[in-house]
Amino acid sequence: MASHAGQLNTHPSDRRDAAVKVTDLHRSFNEAGGVLNGLDLEIAPGEFVALLGRSGSGKSTLLRSLAGLDRGVAGTGRIEVPEKVSVVFQDSRLLPWKRILDNVVLGLRAGDAEERGRQALAEVGLAGREKAWPHELSGGEQQRAALARSLVRDPELLLADEPFGALDALTRIRMHTLLRKLCEVHEPAVLLVTHDVDEAIVLADRVIVLDGGVVRHDARVEIDGRRSQADPVFARLRSQLLNELGVEDDHDSAPRHVARAAS
Amino acid sequence: MTTLTAPYRRAISSETEDVRPLRRRLGPGKPIRFGSLIGIAVLLLAWIVGSATGLLDERNLSAPWTVIATGETLIENGRLQESLVTSGIRAALGLGLGVVVGLVLALVSGLSRIGETLIDGPVQVKRSIPTLALIPLLLLWFGIGEPFKILTIALAVFVPIYIHTHNGLRTIEGRYAELAETLGVTRGEFIRHVVLPGAMPGFLLGLRFAVTSSLLALVVVEVINATSGIGHMITLASNYGQTDVIVVGLVVYALLGVTADAVVRLIERKALSWRRTLAS
Numbered sequence: 060m061a062s063h064a065g066q067l068n069t070h071p072s073d074r075r076d077a078a079v080k081v082t083d084l085h086r087s088f089n090e091a092g093g094v095l096n097g098l099d100l101e102i103a104p105g106e107f108v109a110l111l112g113r114s115g116s117g118k119s120t121l122l123r124s125l126a127g128l129d130r131g132v133a134g135t136g137r138i139e140v141p142e143k144v145s146v147v148f149q150d151s152r153l154l155p156w157k158r159i160l161d162n163v164v165l166g167l168r169a170g171d172a173e174e175r176g177r178q179a180l181a182e183v184g185l186a187g188r189e190k191a192w193p194h195e196l197s198g199g200e201q202q203r204a205a206l207a208r209s210l211v212r213d214p215e216l217l218l219a220d221e222p223f224g225a226l227d228a229l230t231r232i233r234m235h236t237l238l239r240k241l242c243e244v245h246e247p248a249v250l251l252v253t254h255d256v257d258e259a260i261v262l263a264d265r266v267i268v269l270d271g272g273v274v275r276h277d278a279r280v281e282i283d284g285r286r287s288q289a290d291p292v293f294a295r296l297r298s299q300l301l302n303e304l305g306v307e308d309d310h311d312s313a314p315r316h317v318a319r320a321a322s
Numbered sequence: 323m324t325t326l327t328a329p330y331r332r333a334i335s336s337e338t339e340d341v342r343p344l345r346r347r348l349g350p351g352k353p354i355r356f357g358s359l360i361g362i363a364v365l366l367l368a369w370i371v372g373s374a375t376g377l378l379d380e381r382n383l384s385a386p387w388t389v390i391a392t393g394e395t396l397i398e399n400g401r402l403q404e405s406l407v408t409s410g411i412r413a414a415l416g417l418g419l420g421v422v423v424g425l426v427l428a429l430v431s432g433l434s435r436i437g438e439t440l441i442d443g444p445v446q447v448k449r450s451i452p453t454l455a456l457i458p459l460l461l462l463w464f465g466i467g468e469p470f471k472i473l474t475i476a477l478a479v480f481v482p483i484y485i486h487t488h489n490g491l492r493t494i495e496g497r498y499a500e501l502a503e504t505l506g507v508t509r510g511e512f513i514r515h516v517v518l519p520g521a522m523p524g525f526l527l528g529l530r531f532a533v534t535s536s537l538l539a540l541v542v543v544e545v546i547n548a549t550s551g552i553g554h555m556i557t558l559a560s561n562y563g564q565t566d567v568i569v570v571g572l573v574v575y576a577l578l579g580v581t582a583d584a585v586v587r588l589i590e591r592k593a594l595s596w597r598r599t600l601a602s
Contacts, residue, residue, distance in 0.1 A: 156522070166502070192596050208505075212505075
């Protein structure tokens with residue numbers, strides 16, 4: 060993904076063939092105030108954008124509006140998205156009464172749907188689990204099946220709403236590697252909603268911070284090659300983003316102080 | 323080496339120390355094997371002892387061996403099979419009709435708001451009228467022929483099917499519908515892959531109630547006025563004071579009920595195999 064970053068460094072308004080183009084988007088759930096207040100956003104084809112923001116900053120609202128799932132929510136603005144959009148939810152949302160392969164190819168109308176489903180499952184490392192029931196899979200495997208289901212449709216845009224939020228830390232790291240690999244192969248534009256600053260930096264070409272219903276911060280991740288937390292560029296970006304989110308980045312030193320004081 | 327010492331260690335484990343604090347048990351504890359059958363056996367034993375000692379008057383309740391002998395006679399002259407087939411067909415037709423009607427109404431009502439406004443209210447009203455109370459009206463409309471009997475059974479059956487299927491439909495999680503929307507499935511695919519399997523547990527629960535209701539309605543329509551069937555056999559026997567024939571009829575009803583319930587359970591096991599491993 061990092062190789063894309065160089066090509067896409069031009070200013071957003073210079074490109075006409077953006078995968079996603081959101082203009083002056085307003086959304087509100089009640090009279091009191093809007094969740095999105097005139098948000099503008101562009102995502103280039105194949106670009107991986109991570110969306111950060113505090114709870115209630117409108118991350119999910121934006122994602123759902125791009126997914127076309129915000130029927131009945133008041134608002135104005137203009138949203139242009141590609142025809143083929145896939146959504147990955149925080150829960151894997153596999154139908155419990157369908158076997159994994161049937162879940163992956165659900166609604167897929169290609170003649171070779173089953174074969175493509177098998178390939179997609181093999182791609183996420185679930186070859187041989189086609190006939191398993193969803194509940195027989197671990198949380199990470201379920202989420203991998205959900206990834207297979209979204210990628211088997213060859214999406215031009217992949218919307219992911221905290222897809223790894225419910226996984227344990229170790230599984231999450233494995234999923235990061237997998238997702239980066241899959242995105243390099245399929246090259247969809249990605250909008251990933253997350254709470255996790257590290258996850259955003261590890262995965263994305265661009266990190267966006269949402270606050271007060273608009274894009275407050277838009278940072279390109281300029282790290283070539285392996286993205287390690289030990290990298291000073293990584294650390295600088297991390298504390299910068301945490302700062303934008305209103306969090307002091309002293310969380311590593313604080314517990315040690317407390318421990319020493321207690322002893 | 324470890325594989326050799328392992329059994330040895332297990333052998334002395336009974337003598338090793340096992341000291342632990344234990345709370346007094348408040349729950350009922352471990353289930354007894356074949357528990358439900360023991361109660362039935364005790365009851366049968368009481369019947370046998372009561373009949374043998376003369377505590378049970380033969381005119382009130384025939385002895386078990388008399389019942390068995392009567393059953394054999396009824397099978398030999400073919401009356402029992404004939405009645406059983408007639409009753410079985412009646413129950414099956416009524417049940418089938420009721421299930422189809424209940425299922426279709428539940429689907430229409432569960433999938434469209436217009437359907438719900440038109441169907442749900444009347445069905446709830448029907449639910450509060452016992453089907454058996456409708457018999458006088460149905461008798462006037464359809465006479466005492468087979469259509470009347472089958473319709474009465476169907477009326478008793480469709481309500482539990484409707485209620486439970488509708489409930490099953492409504493409790494399908496909205497997130498699955500949302501998922502289906504993002505996958506771009508058609509309405510037909512949505513019904514086939516999401517709605518029907520999702521409502522299946524509710525439908526099968528309704529089916530179990532429906533089977534019981536159908537047998538209840540069967541007994542009533544056969545006892546009221548019939549010229550054939552198990553109920554007719556029982557009514558005749560009642561007129562002549564033949565308790566043994568009555569008991570045979572009751573046993574047949576019981577067998578019908580148990581068999582039907584077993585069939586529904588089997589369907590449940592097959593259709594809900596995706597849940598089986600979860601429960602076990």
